[in-house]
Amino acid sequence: AQTVTQSQPEMSVQEAETVTLSCTYDTSESNYYLFWYKQPPSRQMILVIRQEAYKQQNATENRFSVNFQKAAKSFSLKISDSQLGDTAMYFCAFEANSGAGSYQLTFGKGTKLSVIP
Amino acid sequence: GAVVSQHPSWVICKSGTSVKIECRSLDFQATTMFWYRQFPKQSLMLMATSNEGSKATYEQGVEKDKFLINHASLTLSTLTVTSAHPEDSSFYICSAISGTRAGNEQFFGPGTRLTVL
Numbered sequence: 001a002q003t004v005t006q007s008q009p010e011m012s013v014q015e016a017e018t019v020t021l022s023c024t025y026d027t028s029e030s031n032y033y034l035f036w037y038k039q040p041p042s043r044q045m046i047l048v049i050r051q052e053a054y055k056q057q058n059a060t061e062n063r064f065s066v067n068f069q070k071a072a073k074s075f076s077l078k079i080s081d082s083q084l085g086d087t088a089m090y091f092c093a094f095e096a097n098s099g100a101g102s103y104q105l106t107f108g109k110g111t112k113l114s115v116i117p
Numbered sequence: 118g119a120v121v122s123q124h125p126s127w128v129i130c131k132s133g134t135s136v137k138i139e140c141r142s143l144d145f146q147a148t149t150m151f152w153y154r155q156f157p158k159q160s161l162m163l164m165a166t167s168n169e170g171s172k173a174t175y176e177q178g179v180e181k182d183k184f185l186i187n188h189a190s191l192t193l194s195t196l197t198v199t200s201a202h203p204e205d206s207s208f209y210i211c212s213a214i215s216g217t218r219a220g221n222e223q224f225f226g227p228g229t230r231l232t233v234l
Contacts, residue, residue, distance in 0.1 A: 043208065047222050050222065
């Protein structure tokens with residue numbers, strides 16, 4: 001079974017500054033996917049960024065980037081130029097690519113990010 | 118991105134009654150749909166995975182007779198909470214994926230808030 005750990009229950013950042021959210025995971029799988037999802041106050045889950053484990057290059061989506069350290073089983077999210085709309089719960093998630101076709105996500109407990117004007 | 122709707126967005130019912138929640142993929146065919154439960158300030162807990170035309174696979178600890186899932190078509194899955202009790206009050210979220218390739222984005226519905234009196 002996989003576990004996903006987010007050690008920061010809450011964080012805050014000044015608008016326009018940069019913040020990094022931590023995520024570590026534990027798995028015996030060699031091939032898998034990692035995700036960051038955002039849940040704003042509306043509670044609509046939104047995909048922020050996705051990383052394939054077999055790709056060494058860190059994924060980037062505009063102001064969002066990850067630092068994927070496979071050996072350390074670490075997958076942190078960096079948000080640059082923070083905006084008020086970034087205020088949300090952020091969930092790190094893991095999906096094993098075991099060939100079983102389950103496509104299930106295992107979520108961390110989340111980090112509540114507040115962007116301060 | 119693809120759109121998933123849920124209906125109703127919120128429902129209040131009396132203890133002992135049954136409540137049906139619909140999850141629809143509006144612009145794609147969902148090969149697999151997931152049902153999650155989310156308590157306040159907590160993460161998403163997977164309840165069950167359903168594939169069109171087959172029985173749902175329930176996670177350990179989830180009562181299949183209480184939470185009936187029907188995935189009747191490639192665009193519709195329903196969750197029926199039978200004989201609801203106050204402890205069933207929660208936020209229920211569905212998600213859907215298209216295709217059979219691992220790593221696909223799960224598209225989430227906006228959620229349904231259930232309150233059982």
